[in-house]
Amino acid sequence: MIVVSAASGALGRLVIERLLSRLPADAVAAAVRDPARCADLAARGVDVRHGDYDDPASLVTAFRGARRLLLISSPELAPERRTRQHLAAVDAAVTAGVRAVAYTSFLGADRGGDGPNAAHHATEQAIVGSGLAYTMLRHPFYSDAFINxxxxxxxxxxxxxxxxxxxxxNTASRADLAEAAANVLTDDAHLGHGYDFTGxxxxxxxxxxxxxxxxxxxxxxxxxxxxxxxxxxxxxxxxxxxxxxxQTPDLARVLGxxxxxxxxxxxxxxx
Incomplete structure (x- = not known):
């Protein structure tokens, strides 16, 4: 089972679509704060689960049975709350027995935790310290924010x-980043890597x-x-x-x- 958190957002939905193009629907689960927003996915056979970043107990239930978890970063902008949400998700993944997590981080998060990258840096550190197998997907800004x-x-x-x-x-499209995430989630060769994605x-x-x-x-x-x-x-x-x-070649390599x-x-x- 592959679980995608924050799956009702623009990126999460794109990842779900990429996964459904290569896996049966019953092998994919969507963890979302409001399951009603993903009724269309449930109708297609996706297991839609309640998983709220502000409700750690719900995350344990949402992540249970996951072979792979895509932890999509919270849309929360306040660093302290965002960090708290992410660390709760990492703890929940460990408790739920998740085998490996891919995390949508941000470029430069591995270099330090200043400013907007504070939560991403703290989350990467928590994932590494958790003992979970992992892949870090460090995103640039979305092209979609500029080119629309x-x-x-x-x-x-x-x-x-x-x-x-x-x-x-050096922006990249959500569509390309979603495809890269789906590739990582379905190939063990990416475990243990940190990718710096740029278009x-x-x-x-x-x-x-x-x-x-x-x-x-x-x-x-x-x-x-x-x-x-x-x-x-x-x-x-x-x-x-x-x-x-x-610039890095990582996105092209993961996309093929x-x-x-x-x-x-x-x-x-x-x-």
Whole structure:
């Protein structure tokens, strides 16, 4: 049995779909806070279980019988609560007799626990110390956050604006990361490894050119005159500092093929 936690989220559902393409439905379980949100999966034969990161007892029950567990990180942003949730999940996995866990961590979590990576670093340390067999899946930011249907507005306006200074972003699509997770969950060769996943580096000037090429219209790139507010501004600031340009071959190796290209991501977003 393979159990996927937080399976009602966008990534979890994609992983479930990849698993169902290669395993019978009764070999897959979805651990979710609200089972009603996964009634469609239950109708297809997936074992949908109640498993709430804030209810450790429910996690023990949800993880029981798992040969493999995909521990998808909590969407909680407060580091202390997120760490508490993750450590409870690791303890539950041990109690439930899980044989191996794959954890969706974040790039750099193995190097220290500063800032946003505090919970990821603590979780990786807890998994290693638990005695469980493991695979660390360190994700970059999702391409989907940057390259999505909202880019149609840039095509219509004929211009794309960013605050990245033209620096690169090493994002990867949820779809590719989900496929990589499914590969790890179904192949013992990945046990004991920590993977640093990155997609091909792209820039906003390249994105503007690709938008124009795919849409058949001119899309000019402009650097923002003022700081861009909100979460996207924060992400663009990281990119502008060069923090998102790290590259590794790990995602391509686990996928057995190159990750999606910028053009493929744009074509999907505009379709």
């Amino acid at each position: 249907a909202g880019l149609r507005a840039a095509v219509e306006a004929g211009q794309l604006v960013s605050g990245t200074g033209g620096r690169g972003l 091909p580096v792209w820039t906003y000037p390249q994105l503007a050119a690709t938008l124009g090429d795919v849409a058949g219209r001119t899309v000019e790139y402009h650097e923002a005159a003022e700081p861009i507010p909100g979460p996207m501004g924060f992400l663009m600031g990281l990119a502008g500092s060069g923090a998102l340009e790290r 093929r190159p990750p999606a290209t910028l053009r493929q991501a744009v074509a999907t977003a505009l379709a």
